[in-house]
Amino acid sequence: MTTERPLAFDTLAIHAGTAPDPATGARQVPIYQTTAYVFRDADHAAKLFNLQEVGYIYSRLTNPTVSALANRVCALEGGAGAICCSSGHAAQIMALFPLMGPGRNIIASTRLYGGTVTQFSQTIKRFGWSAKFVDFDDLAALEAAIDGDTRAVFCETIANPGGYITDLDAVAAVADRAGIPLIVDNTTATPYLCRPIEHGATLVVHSATKYLTGNGTVTGGVVVDSGKFDWSASDKFPSLSQPEPAYHGLTFHPTLGAMAYTFHSIAIGLRDLGMTMNPQGAHYTLMGIETLGLRMQRHVENAGKVAEWLEKHPKVKAVTYAGLPSSPYADRVPRITPKGAGALFTFQLKGGYDACVKLIDSLKLFSHVANLGDTRSLVIHSASTTHRQLTEEQQIKAGAAPDVVRLSIGIEDVSDIIADLEQALAQV
Structure with missing residues (x-):
């Protein structure tokens, strides 16, 4: 019995997540410039809103052009699912949103983009979250900084501005021992140079504004989930492991498994935070990725x-x-x-x-x-x-x-x- 041969990076960069448009046969992904989508009937609408069926409801949540981009970046990163949003900064908040709560903290590398340092040291305080900054070359200090309220470890693959390269394998081992996810900003490396999930990352974030698009035309962000983290292993992540009141007690992780984080980010994160990527921006990024390698x-x-x-x-x-x-x-x-x-x-x-x-x-x-x-x-x-x-x-x-x-x-x-x-x- 033969298994299907995996496609190489440059092939995925052109083909992953897309197929000829079923309605017209268009080879390039169409720009679906629409706000809403017509339901087949009342039962179809109810199933979509109950997450019993996958489909399109409203473009704040999902859009075919944006979904194509999410699927392509997910394939390039080797993840289970992905969501796109309005900027790299939005992607960071979206990544943290299902994990955090008032009084919770993250451990962040001292070597980060200045805007990220400000977002983590100042802005997230308004949510009741906090960040501790540690030199990730000092693994003992990283381990010591993690406490009972820590919900994630965050770093960049190639840090902006200095080009410092994080030892992802070593950092992931510390996060694993603590039972918390490692979030890696892979913007400056891109999946062409590094696939953080292969080094133990749980989540990968991108500012699609940068190399993915590659021509300075749009802002956008992506969050890719590895699908490998057990959100139900402890009581640290109730948004994913406990019943969700907004969906009649649906528990995302037990019900949806490897896709739990992605569906939560769409159904809760994009629904309520509204940090949506526009379809034209997604189209530009899809075209940019074709030449990424x-x-x-x-x-x-x-x-x-x-x-x-x-x-x-x-x-x-x-x-x-x-x-x-x-x-x-x-x-x-x-x-x-x-x-x-x-x-x-x-x-x-x-x-x-x-x-x-x-x-x-x-x-x-x-x-x-x-x-x-x-x-x-x-x-x-x-x-x-x-x-x-x-x-x-x-x-x-x-x-x-x-x-x-x-x-x-x-x-x-x-x-x-x-x-x-x-x-x-x-x-x-």
């Missing part, structure tokens, strides 16, 4: 060459790219991101803060924007922008010190990228 190859190739060139420049103090042999995290690349260390990293200028500002104002090819993962090369001074709201101590811990510039290396000809950096550095 090709783009990531060039991103990584270019980033390696630029990092090597910068490391030798007399005005550069240090380069954080994990793909460099000099990086303290170089040994993690073959294990965690075997196809390369990504295309996001920082470098320190010997001239400090003022030199960073002068460099940014002198660049011509690079776009000075608060984004990453574009086909274009992008630059930003994190300490005065994306990480401005943090204290200097927090900035340094996050890899965004005042003398640091962040680069997101694009897919232009690498000689032009280096030439632009060279002429700008000459003016510092």
Whole structure:
């Protein structure tokens, strides 16, 4: 008896989650620009609202174009189910929502995007949640930070802005021993470079705004569930293991198994939080993903060459790219991101803060924007922008010190990228 051969990454990036439109035969996924869907009859409507039948009710919950994107990212990550939402920040709240409650906390890496640090240290307090920030290289400190109210561990595969690579296997082992899920933001790695579920992650989140779409046109987020966590093993996750009053006492995990988290995120999370992705944005992201493998190859190739060139420049103090042999995290690349260390990293200028500002104002090819993962090369001074709201101590811990510039290396000809950096550095 033969088993079906699994499809390779680049094939899944084009075909996963989609089929020719059954109504018209359209080969590309149509943009279903509709708010609502006609029910066959009253009984059909009742079954949909009772979660007794899968289908479309209202586009705040599900939409065929958005569902196609969720299915594609789920396939690329090797998950059981996925949901899409309005942004990467929305994806983080959506990921936590079924797990948390007043008085509960998460353990987060100190090496995170500045906006995430703010969301976790300030905004989630309004829900009665809290976060403890720990250096995830110190596994003993991570383990010690987990208490009876901890409901998740959160980190980034390749941390923004410094390109630091997390030892996902080691962190997942700590989370497993504590009986809590590991949530991994895989935005900067993408499933092309790393599939966190294979390293023990329970949930994977993405800002689809970045590499998945790849061209700076939309905002979006995705949450992928591994389907492997036993939500009923303890009483820590009552939203999934206990009866849900809004669905006549339905218990999501015992009833829906591996799809419990995904269905809860749609039926409760999207229903009540309303952080919905629009179908046109989903369509752009689907088209972007078709070339994800090709783009990531060039991103990584270019980033390696630029990092090597910068490391030798007399005005550069240090380069954080994990793909460099000099990086303290170089040994993690073959294990965690075997196809390369990504295309996001920082470098320190010997001239400090003022030199960073002068460099940014002198660049011509690079776009000075608060984004990453574009086909274009992008630059930003994190300490005065994306990480401005943090204290200097927090900035340094996050890899965004005042003398640091962040680069997101694009897919232009690498000689032009280096030439632009060279002429700008000459003016510092």
